Amino acid sequence: MNPLEQRLSYAFGDALPAPGETMEVAPGVRWIRMALPFALDHINLWLLRDSFGGRDGWTVVDCCISRDEARAQWERVFDTQLQGLPIVRVIVTHMHPDHIGLAWWLCERWDAPLWISATDFNAARVASQSTTGFGGAAAAEFFASHGLTDPDSVEKIRARANYYPSMVPHVPARFRRLMDGERVAIGGRAWRCIGGHGHAPEHISLACEEMGVLISGDMLLPRISTNVSVYDVEPESNPLQLFLASIDRFRSLPEDTLVLPSHGKPFRGLHERVRQLHDHHDDRLRDVMEACTQAPRSAADILPVLFKRELDLHQTTFAMGESVAHLHALWYEGRLTRARGEDGVWRFYSAEGRDSSQAGGATSDRQK
Ligand SMILES: [Zn+2]
Numbered sequence: 001m002n003p004l005e006q007r008l009s010y011a012f013g014d015a016l017p018a019p020g021e022t023m024e025v026a027p028g029v030r031w032i033r034m035a036l037p038f039a040l041d042h043i044n045l046w047l048l049r050d051s052f053g054g055r056d057g058w059t060v061v062d063c064c065i066s067r068d069e070a071r072a073q074w075e076r077v078f079d080t081q082l083q084g085l086p087i088v089r090v091i092v093t094h095m096h097p098d099h100i101g102l103a104w105w106l107c108e109r110w111d112a113p114l115w116i117s118a119t120d121f122n123a124a125r126v127a128s129q130s131t132t133g134f135g136g137a138a139a140a141e142f143f144a145s146h147g148l149t150d151p152d153s154v155e156k157i158r159a160r161a162n163y164y165p166s167m168v169p170h171v172p173a174r175f176r177r178l179m180d181g182e183r184v185a186i187g188g189r190a191w192r193c194i195g196g197h198g199h200a201p202e203h204i205s206l207a208c209e210e211m212g213v214l215i216s217g218d219m220l221l222p223r224i225s226t227n228v229s230v231y232d233v234e235p236e237s238n239p240l241q242l243f244l245a246s247i248d249r250f251r252s253l254p255e256d257t258l259v260l261p262s263h264g265k266p267f268r269g270l271h272e273r274v275r276q277l278h279d280h281h282d283d284r285l286r287d288v289m290e291a292c293t294q295a296p297r298s299a300a301d302i303l304p305v306l307f308k309r310e311l312d313l314h315q316t317t318f319a320m321g322e323s324v325a326h327l328h329a330l331w332y333e334g335r336l337t338r339a340r341g342e343d344g345v346w347r348f349y350s351a352e353g354r355d356s357s358q359a360g361g362a363t364s365d366r367q368k
Contacts, residue, residue, distance in 0.1 A: 004276050008222055008269035011258055016265070020076030022047060025266055026213045026258060028187045030081065034064045034073055036098055039315065040224070043098045044262050046215055048087055049187045053113075057088035059186050060112075061206070061215055064263065065101035065167040073104070081352035091178070091218030092116040094200035095124035099262070104170035114172045115184070117195070119202035125163040128171050135160030135317075142232030143320050147300030147345045156313050165326045178204045191215075194250070198243025199226050207253055214253055215260045219246060220273055222264040223281055229321025230328055234329070240329040244281060247274050281326075288326045289350070292336055296347035299323035 017023035028049035033042055048062040078087075087110040091216070092100045095237040107114050114121075140158040148154070178184070180195030189210050196219040206215040218226050228243045230236075247322035255271045267273070284306055286307040289307050291297050302323045303311070313317050327348045330336040336348040 007272050008267045012267045016091045020073050026211050030204050052088040055088045057086040059089040061091045062099045063102040065097045086110050087112050091113050094203040095120035100124050100166045103131045104172050107172045114175045116175050117202035117204050118177045123201050124171045127167045134143035138232045147298030155269035156184050198228050198239040213258045221261045230324040238328050238332045240325045292348050293350040296349040298345050298347050328341050
């Protein structure tokens, strides 16, 4: 456990639900943990006892990626954990593959509707039918414009055009829209939707104040910081500012709320964790600012400042998105200016007391 984690309290210690089994974490709320074939090797999914559309059963929150191993694990859950009841509704917190991948299959198999934010529904539909955001030519070009120019990496990113559809082959054709502030009745209790930005386009967390439970999705994780990236489809976004403003919304919930995150273990210490994430990003922004005050830097130049460990290509693409996000936060604040060099690479430099001729050429582009 790292020192920051020690300031949180894990509600169930090291207990984890076994594959294909569930663990009750609050009345009528059961935890499923499924394996993922990535460095982040698992995802938490939730089963909520419900009565919906005239049927007694279970509402599922999040689905895992579309692959045989996940379906087999779901089948074991269906056989042994549902008390003979059906899945009556599928809620998805956001469009990332580990959350929405199997929604099409769950909805079809149980004739259950998909509930999700409109933005993430549409983003998932687009991403599952095209090459966007996670690989392919547009991503390679975007990363190259931020300094990731070595031909081997560019070629591998270009070749990874099928990345999202390989884990999300289909998205249901219809959905029911979830919106920030809406109260959804699940199992006779009100769950409040809390919209969040900066990680996914329109992430929905669900808070049940009556039970003191928050299904935080990826917006609040106990051990790792949520990925906050700029993607090629929205190359001028400022996701870090959006993310930090979004997690502040959780402060309206009590500190002893039981937080059910998508990765890691259920914990208490919500306000402490929000503070930790602010501190973490403030530290990184300070390091980035310092580096850009010494000389103009591209996002690729900043990677060793932000990430002290060796990164493989997959991690490098995520890290590049994060690096651009940190530069953009400072750029939108007016603390950095950027200029595009003759090599086509964006470099960012301190806006204070620096003559733009030091920026390596071309036109400078002040945000404010
Ligand atoms: Zn996510």
